Structure formats: C-alpha cells, structure tokens
Amino acid sequence: VTQDDALQATQTPREAMTFAAALRRPDLTTEQVNLKVEETLGVLKLLGSADKMIGDAVIRGISGGEKKRTAIGVELVTDPILLFLDEPTTGLDSTSAHDVIGHLKKIASKS
Secondary structure (H helix, E strand, C coil): CCCCCCCCCCCCCHHHHHHHHHHHHCCHHHHHHHHHHHHHHHHHHCCCCCCCCCCCCCCCCCCCCHHHHHHHHHHHHCCCCCCCCCCCCCCHHHHHHHHHHHHHHHHHHCC
C-alpha cells in the first residue's frame, strides 16, 4: 500500500476490492470473492461508502480516509503473505487509524 493511493476514480470500493481479489486469487469462486470483499469492507468500516465512486480531483467521491482504507482493503482482500505499508494511517482520523492498526495486528498474529 503506497503513501499515495493508486485507485481508479470511477470504481467503488466494492468494485476495486472485487477486481483485485478476482485478478490475484483465481482459485476463489465468485461467491468466495464476494464474501471476502464484504468481510473486508466491514472490518475497514467501508460498508456505508462501498457503492460510492472513489473519485479524484475532478470527480467528487469518498473521503481521503475512506480512500486510504480502500487501498488497504484492496491488498488485504487477497490474503497476502507479505504486506508492505508506507504510512498506512496517513489521512485517517485517530479512530480509523486505531482500527486499521488493530486489524493489521490481528493479521500479523495469525501468521
């Protein structure tokens, strides 16, 4: 996950995560991908904005914190063996940052 989020402005968080999971996890069925995406959206508290466009400087979309959580979700949804994070809490409010770090700690303890 890079410091500057590389997301398609015209996609929704749900679409971005679904695309990443389908592309990088061809072993999963469509149902498994959808389940994984819903779980990740819930953990990252993105269910409320899951179907809003991500947006950019021209297209109005989700907030900066939601974009950051979406970028993290795009990686987490694929169950990576190794995850590089460059300032994962930049642009997040303190509650969201705490939640994201807590979830990352849970993932790390499972490994």
